[in-house]
Amino acid sequence: MAETANTKRSATGAVNKRTGKRKPVAKRKPVAKRKDITSKPAVPTKAAKVFATNAQETGREVLLAGLGMYGKAYDQAQVRLDELQKRLKSRRKNADKLYRELVKRGEKIEKDARSALTDIDIPKLDDLTDRKKLEQQLKKARARFQELKKSVRLKSAA
Secondary structure: OOOOOOOOOOOOOOEOOOOOOEOOOOOOOOOOOOOOOOOOOOOOOHHHHHHHHHHHHHHHHHHHHHHHHHHHHHHHHHHHHHHHHHHHHHHHHHHHHHHHHHHHHHHHHHHHHHHHHHHOOOOOHHHHHOHHHHHHHHHHHHHHHHHHHHHHHHHHHO
């Protein structure tokens, strides 16, 4: 919009068409100095006191609930750890017992095998040229080991 020479806008945007002058702006009253609000403590109302008390109690209860949950989880972990330790202890006892039994069984089998070997006459290297004697010795050794094998199987099944 183009302004003409005899019309001017005022600060409010209104123009006096007759004179082309701005309308006078009403003066504002000076603002009275405010008193310092922080110097006087605000008096809390009864509802504000109740709200603050409830907020504190709720916050404390939330904290205690978190501590209770932590304590419960800790107790459950301790119970499980104790159970695992008991199971581990019993398994170690069983493992030691089984180990001792296996050693005894191995000693007995070794003893039987040695006695089986002493029963077999092993010919000297010079006598190995006779094929029939060698076959008889092998048959005797095989039979003896089959007996040992069967006795071990019977004991393991029991």
